[in-house]
Amino acid sequence: MSVRARPTSPHLQIYRWTITMAMSIIHRATGIANYAGMALLAIWLVAAAADQEALNLVNLVYGSWFGQLVLFGFTWSLVHHMLGGLRHWVWDFAAMMEPGQRELMAWATLAASVVITLLIWTVFVWMA
Numbered sequence: 001m002s003v004r005a006r007p008t009s010p011h012l013q014i015y016r017w018t019i020t021m022a023m024s025i026i027h028r029a030t031g032i033a034n035y036a037g038m039a040l041l042a043i044w045l046v047a048a049a050a051d052q053e054a055l056n057l058v059n060l061v062y063g064s065w066f067g068q069l070v071l072f073g074f075t076w077s078l079v080h081h082m083l084g085g086l087r088h089w090v091w092d093f094a095a096m097m098e099p100g101q102r103e104l105m106a107w108a109t110l111a112a113s114v115v116i117t118l119l120i121w122t123v124f125v126w127m128a
């Protein structure tokens, strides 16, 4: 008996990658990263409320090159996710949904997230 090739539903390997698809995935990933980042903030607050020794230890870890890298990534994640949220808010008005407009907003949020993150770190970390 011959077996007929059945149609398969699209999956990640055969989808052509688009910027809107990547931004959708990144929005969920940054949402998850924000949870982890908020735990870091909570740890810092608990240490500050506990005693000077605990605060010094957390500051030492967060101030190391690895800690700074993680905090920089957390800042970008927060900013990118917030801009992604604003993108959804714009869509709630059924605006910027046409081909071309969607891609423009996706690239704009990506670029703005990098610029805003660098601005925040320049003003509040590197120049402080």
Ligand code: HEM
Residues within 6 Å of the ligand: 027, 028, 030, 031, 032, 034, 035, 038, 081, 082, 083, 084, 085, 086, 088, 089
């Ligand atoms: C620490 C703060 C935040 C955390 C931990 C967080 C976490 C998350 C997570 C885990 C998701 C994914 C849910 C899913 O895909 O099932 C999500 C989605 C979403 N977040 Fe956030 N979020 C935060 C801040 C924000 C902010 C500030 C905004 C708006 C400015 C925002 C707007 C949204 C929107 C609109 C979605 C839904 C996106 C969609 O329907 O695909 N979030 N968030």
